Amino acid sequence: MVSALIRIVSFAALAYLALPLVVLVGASLTTTSFLAFPPQGLTLAWYGKMLGDPSYVSAFLISTVLAVAATIVAVALAVPAAIAIARYRFPGRTLLAETLMSPLILPHVVLGAALLQYGSAIGLVRSFPALLVGHVVIIMPFVLRAVLPQLSDEQRSLEEASADLGARPLTTFFLVTLPQIRSGLVSGAIFAFIASWINVELSIFNTTAELTTIPVKLFNYVQYTIDPTIAAVSGLTIIVAAVVIVVLDLTIGLDVLSERRR
Amino acid sequence: MSGTLRPVLLLCALPAAFFVAFFLAPMAVVLIASLTTPAGQPTFAHYLRILADAYHWDVLWVTFRIGARTTLVCVLIGYPLAWYLVRIVKWRPWRRFCVILLVVPLFTSNIVRSFGWMVLLGRNGLVNDGLIGLGLIERPMRFLGTELGILIGLVYILLPFIVLAVGNALAKVDPALEDASADLGATPAGTFRTIIFPLSLPGLMAGAVMVFMLAVSAYVTPALLSGGRITVFSMLIFQQYSSVFDFNYGGALSITMLVLTLALVAIAGRLSEPRRA
Amino acid sequence: MSAPILAIDGLSKHFGGQPALTAIELAVEQGEFIALLGPSGCGKTTLLRCIAGFLSPEAGTIRLAGEDVTRLPPYRRPLNTVFQNYALFPHMSVADNVAYGPCRQGTPKGQAAKRAAEALELVGLAGFGERLPAQLSGGQQQRVALARAIVNRPQLLLLDEPLSALDLKLRKKVQGELKQIQHRLGIAFLFVTHDQEEAMTMADRIVLMNRGRIEQIGRGQDIYARPATRFAADFIGDANLLAAERRGDGSVSLLDGAIILPASDEQQGAFTGVLRPEDILVGTEPAAGRLALPAVVSEIVHVGSHASVALTVGATTLTARLAPSALAGLTTSQPVFANIRLADLSLVPGDA
Numbered sequence: 009m010v011s012a013l014i015r016i017v018s019f020a021a022l023a024y025l026a027l028p029l030v031v032l033v034g035a036s037l038t039t040t041s042f043l044a045f046p047p048q049g050l051t052l053a054w055y056g057k058m059l060g061d062p063s064y065v066s067a068f069l070i071s072t073v074l075a076v077a078a079t080i081v082a083v084a085l086a087v088p089a090a091i092a093i094a095r096y097r098f099p100g101r102t103l104l105a106e107t108l109m110s111p112l113i114l115p116h117v118v119l120g121a122a123l124l125q126y127g128s129a130i131g132l133v134r135s136f137p138a139l140l141v142g143h144v145v146i147i148m149p150f151v152l153r154a155v156l157p158q159l160s161d162e163q164r165s166l167e168e169a170s171a172d173l174g175a176r177p178l179t180t181f182f183l184v185t186l187p188q189i190r191s192g193l194v195s196g197a198i199f200a201f202i203a204s205w206i207n208v209e210l211s212i213f214n215t216t217a218e219l220t221t222i223p224v225k226l227f228n229y230v231q232y233t234i235d236p237t238i239a240a241v242s243g244l245t246i247i248v249a250a251v252v253i254v255v256l257d258l259t260i261g262l263d264v265l266s267e268r269r270r
Numbered sequence: 271m272s273g274t275l276r277p278v279l280l281l282c283a284l285p286a287a288f289f290v291a292f293f294l295a296p297m298a299v300v301l302i303a304s305l306t307t308p309a310g311q312p313t314f315a316h317y318l319r320i321l322a323d324a325y326h327w328d329v330l331w332v333t334f335r336i337g338a339r340t341t342l343v344c345v346l347i348g349y350p351l352a353w354y355l356v357r358i359v360k361w362r363p364w365r366r367f368c369v370i371l372l373v374v375p376l377f378t379s380n381i382v383r384s385f386g387w388m389v390l391l392g393r394n395g396l397v398n399d400g401l402i403g404l405g406l407i408e409r410p411m412r413f414l415g416t417e418l419g420i421l422i423g424l425v426y427i428l429l430p431f432i433v434l435a436v437g438n439a440l441a442k443v444d445p446a447l448e449d450a451s452a453d454l455g456a457t458p459a460g461t462f463r464t465i466i467f468p469l470s471l472p473g474l475m476a477g478a479v480m481v482f483m484l485a486v487s488a489y490v491t492p493a494l495l496s497g498g499r500i501t502v503f504s505m506l507i508f509q510q511y512s513s514v515f516d517f518n519y520g521g522a523l524s525i526t527m528l529v530l531t532l533a534l535v536a537i538a539g540r541l542s543e544p545r546r547a
Numbered sequence: 548m549s550a551p552i553l554a555i556d557g558l559s560k561h562f563g564g565q566p567a568l569t570a571i572e573l574a575v576e577q578g579e580f581i582a583l584l585g586p587s588g589c590g591k592t593t594l595l596r597c598i599a600g601f602l603s604p605e606a607g608t609i610r611l612a613g614e615d616v617t618r619l620p621p622y623r624r625p626l627n628t629v630f631q632n633y634a635l636f637p638h639m640s641v642a643d644n645v646a647y648g649p650c651r652q653g654t655p656k657g658q659a660a661k662r663a664a665e666a667l668e669l670v671g672l673a674g675f676g677e678r679l680p681a682q683l684s685g686g687q688q689q690r691v692a693l694a695r696a697i698v699n700r701p702q703l704l705l706l707d708e709p710l711s712a713l714d715l716k717l718r719k720k721v722q723g724e725l726k727q728i729q730h731r732l733g734i735a736f737l738f739v740t741h742d743q744e745e746a747m748t749m750a751d752r753i754v755l756m757n758r759g760r761i762e763q764i765g766r767g768q769d770i771y772a773r774p775a776t777r778f779a780a781d782f783i784g785d786a787n788l789l790a791a792e793r794r795g796d797g798s799v800s801l802l803d804g805a806i807i808l809p810a811s812d813e814q815q816g817a818f819t820g821v822l823r824p825e826d827i828l829v830g831t832e833p834a835a836g837r838l839a840l841p842a843v844v845s846e847i848v849h850v851g852s853h854a855s856v857a858l859t860v861g862a863t864t865l866t867a868r869l870a871p872s873a874l875a876g877l878t879t880s881q882p883v884f885a886n887i888r889l890a891d892l893s894l895v896p897g898d899a
Contacts, residue, residue, distance in 0.1 A: 085285040115531065117507050209490065449621070
């Protein structure tokens with residue numbers, strides 16, 4: 009009885025989760041000039057129109073370059089910090105860790121506003137670097153969170169063995185530490201990339217008509233008009249997300265809820 | 271001591287400097303701005319203005335009401351769904367598919383997901399068509415511009431967080447504990463109440479806190495689904511910074527929101543702590 | 548004589564077509580200490596889980612104090628279990644863990660707490676009630692698990708390798724304590740172990756299992772002296788296993804005819820001779836009243852309390868166990884006699 013109820017709730021919830029994605033991808037294929045679901049006829053014309061529009065293409069490019077750059081900077085900053093936090097005991101260690109993690113729980117609108125106000129004081133506004141520093145701040149916790157648990161104490165002995173065998177610290181890092189934390193680093197970097205790629209709340213303070221990311225462009229657009237081009241843009245991001253996730257599942261495995269073992 | 275300090279400095283100098291420059295300093299600027307006049311004189315006027323204005327209280331009330339309801343609905347749907355995925359689904363490919371379905375929305379922008387609901391919840395959207403088709407309503411219901419619409423959108427966006435948090439906690443419950451409980455005479459319902467639920471509670475609370483934080487600070491989803499009829503607190507902040515350009519007052523709003531959310535989360539954390547240390 | 552507290556009849560269990568238990572027959576009397584002994588994968592834990600109700604068998608019945616419980620869920624069976632890794636509830640104090648059973652039976656809180664305190668005292672943990680399981684040592688956790696399982700005074704207690712996580716010294720100590728507690732409470736214990744020494748020292752009777760079947764049931768010394776199967780001979784204690792051949796006249800030849808046993812119609816098919824190492828006397832002369840087999844010493848291994856001597860008899864190697872005093876003058880490659888008594892030689896079914 010209870011089990012049946014759980015199944016009903018679960019199926020409804022799964023349908024609820026799938027519905028908007030299905031509708032958007034479906035509506036992007038309609039031949040009508042307005043959004044229709046189920047789509048009337050099937051066409052890829054709206055995808056063509058989107059790709060023919062330079063402003064969409066440039067927004068896609070900016071989003072991608074921004075996300076890649078922010079991820080690289082975030083990894084470069086987070087990994088040394090993670091090693092320091094995991095391997096050394098020093099005054100202010102907890103404070104450092106908590107500060108680096110705190111953007112996770114900070115409302116992005118507040119942070120975006122803060123960066124805008126601060127940036128306007130130091131002349132860092134509405135530019136690519138202004139977008140970049142904000143994105144690095146909000147995505148660094150993802151890298152840190154994924155890497156920290158992998159820097160376990162057992163690995164410390166591997167590092168000591170490496171040092172004992174005559175490796176310099178940097179050699180030890182690249183030959184011993186890095187291979188050990190690779191899976192955490194990869195998943196952390198992917199989550200960081202995605203968090204940057206889909207961000208609206210932070211970017212919106214520092215974008216302009218020319219310098220805009222795809223989520224911000226969509227956000228500004230749908231407030232005025234809705235047409236199947238928007239659905240096509242959305243559809244594309246959904247498809248990209250689905251591909252990334254399936255690849256992720258096949259490589260590092262997403263079976264987080266896997267059956268319990270006795 | 272200097273032996274450890276040198277490598278720590280080497281490793282942390284850059285990340286720490288970056289966070290001071292682009293995180294702590296901006297937040298400090300906001301805090302200072304909220305406590306000063308545009309001319310730089312210290313003042314509490316901005317906070318008093320928020321406290322004295324009934325409109326702000328309304329907006330705060332609406333924001334936190336939506337946040338609380340979103341959290342509640344997410345818990346009520348998310349716990350059974352997590353249970354289903356962890357303990358009922360036996361066929362691995364299906365669970366895999368379900369987990370992917372759960373994670374895909376996390377990888378797409380809030381704007382895309384909310385846009386999907388704009389389309390679905392419109393006057394002639396699929397939801398209204400469906401409800402009319404089922405004979406549940408006669409005329410199209412209005413979702414856009416209502417709290418119900420925002421709730422539907424926010425629950426959609428935040429549900430995966432709670433399912434993953436609860437699912438993880440449930441998957442970690444040692445089956446031997448359930449055996450022990452049954453062995454000592456507890457019925458399945460008794461085992462759930464005394465063993466499984468308490469052990470999954472930290473995961474549930476962590477997920478619920480996350481959902482609540484994200485729901486009260488959400489901007490995109492309420493902005494798109496409110497149709498300009500409902501204002502939540504993050505919209506007020508955005509207005510001050512993007513169109514009114516009153517950074518001092520905006521700062522006070524930002525700090526108010528931050529303090530209120532952190533305070534509520536801290537209370538929730540305190541309540542969820544196990545009774546024994 | 549009252550009814551057995553546990554009676555198992557024709558019990559069989561499969562896992563995905565693989566038989567895990569086959570035709571198990573077992574009766575446990577009130578207050579008995581039974582060891583379920585066997586190598587890993589022999590089905591002893593599966594049998595325990597069937598009795599506790601965590602697995603349902605495909606065939607057969609399980610009776611507790613005369614009542615058929617085969618189809619009852621675990622929480623309706625009047626027995627309790629000490630789990631292998633204790634399965635203490637991590638979010639409850641020690642006292643709440645122990646009071647869990649009485650509370651589930653509807654005992655009022657105060658009374659349940661009182662009984663929990665008594666059970667904790669019985670296992671020597673009075674005053675530990677407020678701690679969390681994680682704050683206890685392995686040995687203490689083991690005692691909490693025991694207290695939790697006996698607080699309801701079940702007539703049968705199942706123990707699933709309860710000592711396997713303890714180090715050797717502590718294990719010896721706890722073995723003695725468990726035996727005492729069992730004696731004091733008069734509860735029947737069904738104790739799963741893969742350690743034959745543990746089974747021998749603790750149990751009134753041993754149920755020896757292999758490949759999902761019961762090989763032999765009996766007192767430890769009886770199984771040792773008169774193993775029913777080749778497996779029983781090999782698993783309990785050390786044994787020289789000798790290939791046996793039946794000759795045309797019905798008599799049995801071992802060691803290529805060095806030993807001839809008179810015809811017997813008991814044994815059918817292939818069988819094996821079993822000779823314990825301590826039953827072989829090694830000397831330079833034949834011993835009176837024994838059959839002297841010419842042998843050569845091939846190896847001497849000292850193990851402290853005794854020495855293990857490998858002897859080559861024809862094409863076979865026998866192991867003898869000697870006291871250090873009996874070793875005087877023995878060297879490798881030395882021709883000696885292995886003096887044995889035919890009465891010490893037992894025959895079991897199966898190939899050597």
